[in-house]
Amino acid sequence: MERKGQRPLLDRWGTLQAREARLAWMLTSPTALIVFGLIIFPVVFSVWISFHDVTLRNLNDVFHAPYVGWKNYRNVVNDFAFKFQGVHQWGAAVTSVVYTFVATALTVLLGLVAALLLNRPFRGRGATRAIFLFPYIAPIVSVAFVWRWILDPRPSGVLNDLLMRMGLIDLPKAYLATRGLALVLVIIFTAWRYFPFAMLMILARLQAVDRVMYEAAAVDGANAWHKFRHITLPELRYVLGAIFLLRLIWTFNKFDDIYLLTGGGFGTNVLPVLTYQFSFRALNFGKGAATAMILLAILSVFMLVYTRTVMRGSE
Amino acid sequence: MTSNRSNTKGSDRANLLDRLAQSITWPRFIFALILIFFLTSILFPFYWMVSSSFKDYAEIGSREAVYIPGAFRLDAYRELFDPNHPNFWNFGSNILNSLKVAVPTAIIAVILSTLGAYAIARLRFRGKGFLLNGILLVYLFPGVMLIIPLFAMIARMGSTLGFGVQDNLPILIVTYLAQTLPVALYMLANYFRTIPAEIEQAALIDGCSRFGVIWRVTLPLSVPALVSVAIYTFMIAWNEFLYALVFLNSSAMFTMPIKISMIFNDPTPRLHVVMAASTVMTVPVVILFLALQRFLTEGLTAGGVKG
Numbered sequence: 332m333e334r335k336g337q338r339p340l341l342d343r344w345g346t347l348q349a350r351e352a353r354l355a356w357m358l359t360s361p362t363a364l365i366v367f368g369l370i371i372f373p374v375v376f377s378v379w380i381s382f383h384d385v386t387l388r389n390l391n392d393v394f395h396a397p398y399v400g401w402k403n404y405r406n407v408v409n410d411f412a413f414k415f416q417g418v419h420q421w422g423a424a425v426t427s428v429v430y431t432f433v434a435t436a437l438t439v440l441l442g443l444v445a446a447l448l449l450n451r452p453f454r455g456r457g458a459t460r461a462i463f464l465f466p467y468i469a470p471i472v473s474v475a476f477v478w479r480w481i482l483d484p485r486p487s488g489v490l491n492d493l494l495m496r497m498g499l500i501d502l503p504k505a506y507l508a509t510r511g512l513a514l515v516l517v518i519i520f521t522a523w524r525y526f527p528f529a530m531l532m533i534l535a536r537l538q539a540v541d542r543v544m545y546e547a548a549a550v551d552g553a554n555a556w557h558k559f560r561h562i563t564l565p566e567l568r569y570v571l572g573a574i575f576l577l578r579l580i581w582t583f584n585k586f587d588d589i590y591l592l593t594g595g596g597f598g599t600n601v602l603p604v605l606t607y608q609f610s611f612r613a614l615n616f617g618k619g620a621a622t623a624m625i626l627l628a629i630l631s632v633f634m635l636v637y638t639r640t641v642m643r644g645s646e
Numbered sequence: 647m648t649s650n651r652s653n654t655k656g657s658d659r660a661n662l663l664d665r666l667a668q669s670i671t672w673p674r675f676i677f678a679l680i681l682i683f684f685l686t687s688i689l690f691p692f693y694w695m696v697s698s699s700f701k702d703y704a705e706i707g708s709r710e711a712v713y714i715p716g717a718f719r720l721d722a723y724r725e726l727f728d729p730n731h732p733n734f735w736n737f738g739s740n741i742l743n744s745l746k747v748a749v750p751t752a753i754i755a756v757i758l759s760t761l762g763a764y765a766i767a768r769l770r771f772r773g774k775g776f777l778l779n780g781i782l783l784v785y786l787f788p789g790v791m792l793i794i795p796l797f798a799m800i801a802r803m804g805s806t807l808g809f810g811v812q813d814n815l816p817i818l819i820v821t822y823l824a825q826t827l828p829v830a831l832y833m834l835a836n837y838f839r840t841i842p843a844e845i846e847q848a849a850l851i852d853g854c855s856r857f858g859v860i861w862r863v864t865l866p867l868s869v870p871a872l873v874s875v876a877i878y879t880f881m882i883a884w885n886e887f888l889y890a891l892v893f894l895n896s897s898a899m900f901t902m903p904i905k906i907s908m909i910f911n912d913p914t915p916r917l918h919v920v921m922a923a924s925t926v927m928t929v930p931v932v933i934l935f936l937a938l939q940r941f942l943t944e945g946l947t948a949g950g951v952k953g
Binding site for chain 2: 348351352354355356358359361362363365366367368369370371372373374376377380385390391392393394444445448451459461462463464465468469470471472473474476477478479480481483485486487488489491492493495496523555580581583584586587590591603604606607610611616619620623624626627630634
């Protein structure tokens with residue numbers, strides 16, 4: 332639009348613009364090179380690997396690996412660790428989806444409660460907000476191992492100790508090694524660790540809500556619940572949706588949390604951990620890549636929704 | 647005099663209690679309850695980490711949980727750092743490895759993202775939208791999926807050029823850059839947009855080159871943002887687990903997270919040592935965060951959703 336208006340000066344503008352563009356590309360190229368070279372190319376290469384027989388033997392000569400068609404995918408889909416075999420053996424695909432949705436919902440819910448809490452003025456609010464961010468900024472290894480130690484199967488574990496003192500259990504239990512319970516605990520851990528991210532986003536949005544609306548509602552005799560239901564929630568709708576999708580994608584991709592807490596055992600195996608196990612434990616990179624592609628296929632559904640709604644909305 | 651003063655103090659206190667009693671209403675009570683629930687569930691694990699690091703082997707495996715260590719014991723720390731200890735872990739070398747990875751990552755990320763973010767915030771060029779969206783999409787790919795082709799790619803390159811994939815810290819730095827640059831770029835570009843373009847234009851008119859403008863005008867105005875990007879990328883590299891797990895093979899080259907996980911998986915339970923190492927790893931991060939809290943939280947929100 333602007334360019335059309337300046338048509339008489341096109342020649343001079345053209346060179347200036349060209350110079351600016353050249354400079355811009357020069358400035359962005361190192362970043363672009365690293366990011367695209369280490370992410371976009373690997374994504375493409377990953378597709379290639381998933382159709383070839385790549386193991387530790389031919390890793391040094393990977394480009395001559397034999398083509399095997401859909402064999403890797405068939406192996407993954409028929410693997411007992413992957414496929415759904417009834418209520419007691421969910422397999423990694425179903426576990427992944429259930430884990431991701433429940434953990435994300437809980438994360439956003441906790442984030443919302445924490446943000447509403449911190450949106451009220453009280454003494455020590457700044458310090459409290461800083462403390463609330465601790466789980467998110469602390470190294471994953473240390474928090475995961477602290478939680479494992481709290482849930483330790485020995486009587487010296489905190490949860491065992493508390494429940495035994497209260498007389499609720501007689502013998503110590505191995506919580507993270509109990510099917511079902513392990514998944515619940517992993518979900519709680521995920522929400523505990525990532526709610527601060529949701530909290531920050533919601534808090535930023537809450538502080539932008541016009542106070543006048545609350546005052547008007549108060550004049551009309553609205554109580555706290557009405558205000559929350561009819562002012563706060565509608566104002567937050569967009570940001571809640573955005574956080575939900577973003578966290579959904581990130582949780583679906585998460586490897587560290589579950590790997591460190593349970594190693595993917597006891598009904599908590601998810602696709603990222605399975606991908607790691609196939610490629611770096613069984614050293615079958617083709618099968619690992621195929622698992623990753625299935626993960627990506629499910630993920631791309633999330634991504635599509637994300638780009639359709641959030642990225643368009645933020646323009 | 648003194649009695650008088652204490653008297654007024656006493657009545658003040660009574661007054662305060664009175665006011666306190668009046669001010670406790672149901673909503674406030676529930677508010678306080680939820681706040682306490684959050685604070686305990688957040689702080690207890692951290693307390694448990696630090697306090698367990700002062701316990702000894704007997705307290706770790708006793709018949710009940712030991713909530714306060716019997717004495718201020720440094721056994722676990724000696725095991726980590728004292729070469730004369732029978733179970734010496736040489737954790738100092740792992741701290742050094744983590745620094746060797748995290749510091750260059752932070753410095754290079756700041757330099758590269760400053761250049762890129764300046765172009766994105768200030769210059770008009772074809773392909774900017776594509777670049778931004780591409781970088782944003784990258785943010786959404788799973789690390790575990792990228793690591794297989796990266797591993798194969800670098801192994802292939804290594805066998806041609808004659809370097810090893812494993813135990814190679816520079817390779818780790820490059821992969822961390824790929825993970826941190828998108829966020830760094832977004833944080834900085836958002837910040838640069840808040841600097842009035844007029845200041846830069848004035849410098850340009852005065853005959854400054856573009857690089858001169860970046861160096862003399864933009865950077866001095868962006869010190870808080872640059873520091874927070876540096877800390878942020880440092881923290882990501884410091885905390886990173888998966889890539890280090892795959893790319894590092896010998897315990898002398900391990901970064902802290904991998905070493906801690908190795909100590910955790912030791913056949914004899916060494917939880918006090920794990921907690922000591924975790925404390926050593928967590929404390930600097932928390933201090934850095936607290937010192938720069940305001941900038942960092944702004945950066946965190948700016949990197950995600952606007953408004």
